[in-house]
Amino acid sequence: MEQTPTLESLQAALDAQQAVFSMHQAMNVEVFYWWCTAIMIMIHAGFLAYEMGASRSKNALAAGIKNILALAVIIPTFYLFGWWIYNAFPGGLIPAEAAGALPWATSMGPDVTDMGTGIFWAAFAMFGATTGSILSGAVIERIRVSAFLILTVFLGSVVWILAGAWGWHPDGWLLTKLGYHDVGASGVVHAVAGFFTLGVLINLGARKGKFIDGVAQTISPHSLPMTLIGLMMIIFGFFGFLGGCIIFNGGETGWTTIYNNPTNLSAFAFNTLMGFAGGVIGCYIASRDPFWTMSGGLVGIISVAAALDMYDPALAFIIATVMGVLAVQFAKFLENRGIDDAVGAVAVHGFTGFVAVVLVGVFLAGTPNVGDVPAISFTGQLIGAIVMAVTGFLPGYVISLILKSLGALRVPHEAEDLGLDEVELIAKPYPEANVPATVPSEVPNKLANTEPAL
Amino acid sequence: MGTSISTWEGVSAYFAFADSPFALGLFAFGCAAIVAGLIAGIAKHENEAFDKFKK
Numbered sequence: 001m002e003q004t005p006t007l008e009s010l011q012a013a014l015d016a017q018q019a020v021f022s023m024h025q026a027m028n029v030e031v032f033y034w035w036c037t038a039i040m041i042m043i044h045a046g047f048l049a050y051e052m053g054a055s056r057s058k059n060a061l062a063a064g065i066k067n068i069l070a071l072a073v074i075i076p077t078f079y080l081f082g083w084w085i086y087n088a089f090p091g092g093l094i095p096a097e098a099a100g101a102l103p104w105a106t107s108m109g110p111d112v113t114d115m116g117t118g119i120f121w122a123a124f125a126m127f128g129a130t131t132g133s134i135l136s137g138a139v140i141e142r143i144r145v146s147a148f149l150i151l152t153v154f155l156g157s158v159v160w161i162l163a164g165a166w167g168w169h170p171d172g173w174l175l176t177k178l179g180y181h182d183v184g185a186s187g188v189v190h191a192v193a194g195f196f197t198l199g200v201l202i203n204l205g206a207r208k209g210k211f212i213d214g215v216a217q218t219i220s221p222h223s224l225p226m227t228l229i230g231l232m233m234i235i236f237g238f239f240g241f242l243g244g245c246i247i248f249n250g251g252e253t254g255w256t257t258i259y260n261n262p263t264n265l266s267a268f269a270f271n272t273l274m275g276f277a278g279g280v281i282g283c284y285i286a287s288r289d290p291f292w293t294m295s296g297g298l299v300g301i302i303s304v305a306a307a308l309d310m311y312d313p314a315l316a317f318i319i320a321t322v323m324g325v326l327a328v329q330f331a332k333f334l335e336n337r338g339i340d341d342a343v344g345a346v347a348v349h350g351f352t353g354f355v356a357v358v359l360v361g362v363f364l365a366g367t368p369n370v371g372d373v374p375a376i377s378f379t380g381q382l383i384g385a386i387v388m389a390v391t392g393f394l395p396g397y398v399i400s401l402i403l404k405s406l407g408a409l410r411v412p413h414e415a416e417d418l419g420l421d422e423v424e425l426i427a428k429p430y431p432e433a434n435v436p437a438t439v440p441s442e443v444p445n446k447l448a449n450t451e452p453a454l
Numbered sequence: 455m456g457t458s459i460s461t462w463e464g465v466s467a468y469f470a471f472a473d474s475p476f477a478l479g480l481f482a483f484g485c486a487a488i489v490a491g492l493i494a495g496i497a498k499h500e501n502e503a504f505d506k507f508k509k
Contacts, residue, residue, distance in 0.1 A: 069496075076486075077486075080486055106467035110469040144497070
């Protein structure tokens with residue numbers, strides 16, 4: 001004879017089911033960010049191919065090893081202090097209590113009761129590594145690896161994450177005071193890294209032969225196909241990056257942005273792909289250049305990333321197309337001023353990220369934020385964009401200036417002439433191939449600048 | 455010697471030396487020293503390599 005269940009036994013069964021459900025939900029959160037992090041590694045595989053391809057063959061491996069080492073130093077330094085900075089500085093420059101994020105805290109290691117810290121730390125460490133890769137491409141063929149690693153530690157484990165604490169944290173002052181909105185990190189990752197790079201490039205100077213009598217010359221990539229494939233790998237990795245920008249909540253909440261407003265991956269999917277397509281078209285129209293056409297995919301996504309949750313996809317496409325055209329013009333503008341940005345990082349990441357944040361204030365002003373936080377506004381977005389640019393530029397400029405004054409920033413002319421692979425490394429990229437180290441290019445300057453740089 | 459637990463019952467942080475902030479601080483210092491040593495080593499190697507090719 002079956003026993004009639006009691007209220008207590010039903011409650012116990014319900015509690016057991018709830019515990020199972022909660023555990024699986026927590027595991028799903030971990031699984032989601034685990035794969036986002038894995039996919040983000042593809043960004044670095046892409047940057048690796050992209051930078052090696054963009055270098056001349058005499059510098060191909062030096063460019064590659066610099067990129068790999070950037071990952072290797074950002075990960076431990078982000079563990080040592082990057083994660084603490086994010087948790088301690090949302091209010092500004094005075095640190096709040098965040099002892100749980102210090103490397104000797106028990107939450108910073110295997111803990112069966114904490115299914116969040118490690119996986120979020122990993123995703124953020126990869127965001128930091130992305131900023132290092134943005135810098136890495138722009139400075140190829142003449143920066144000292146040691147100087148680059150010092151700069152990349154500052155950028156990837158200090159500077160961007162400080163901006164992230166301000167603009168990409170639920171308690172960040174840019175959000176709580178100004179209603180700042182930047183869900184896909186156009187500002188906190190791309191603008192910060194782009195303007196940091198600009199600061200470095202000013203002190204680093206151009207590659208030898210880039211400017212002759214003030215006129216910009218083409219320094220052709222030794223493998224444009226490798227560069228194009230690398231860029232497409234970065235686009236793939238962006239889906240991990242942008243997935244990592246959304247919050248997978250437990251309970252009935254579902255997906256939210258980092259600012260707690262509801263959203264979902266569908267919204268991100270619409271606008272990521274439409275942004276990609278628009279950017280490619282815009283850069284192609286403006287340049288007809290394969291390198292810039294493929295870079296347009298990055299421009300397009302970055303140009304709409306700040307409001308992936310809110311743009312109409314057709315509007316995102318239009319914004320990305322226009323930004324594709326403008327990014328090429330901005331790259332020309334920089335080149336005309338004697339800035340040798342080997343991969344267009346300042347235009348693609350800095351300029352586009354900056355404008356993307358401002359555009360949120362143009363198209364979405366008045367949109368409420370969740371809780372007791374100001375609505376999105378043009379002023380708030382403009383101030384936020386300026387904060388990102390300054391926060392990136394100043395340390396990039398100052399630290400590289402110090403390194404320059406110590407003679408520790410740039411390789412000597414002889415090494416630059418011979419190629420860094422031969423001087424610094426014990427390997428050759430193509431030992432059995434007859435690839436000349438330098439080939440005078442007959443291809444017109446890719447940006448068609450014929451005027452002397454100012 | 456580094457275990458921080460004696461049973462899996464009611465366990466939370468269970469990694470090596472999790473119960474010893476001094477040891478964890480020491481490892482963090484070691485981690486920082488490796489990164490700093492790497493960069494210093496690369497700078498030294500660069501100086502030597504560049505000197506070899508100086509005209």
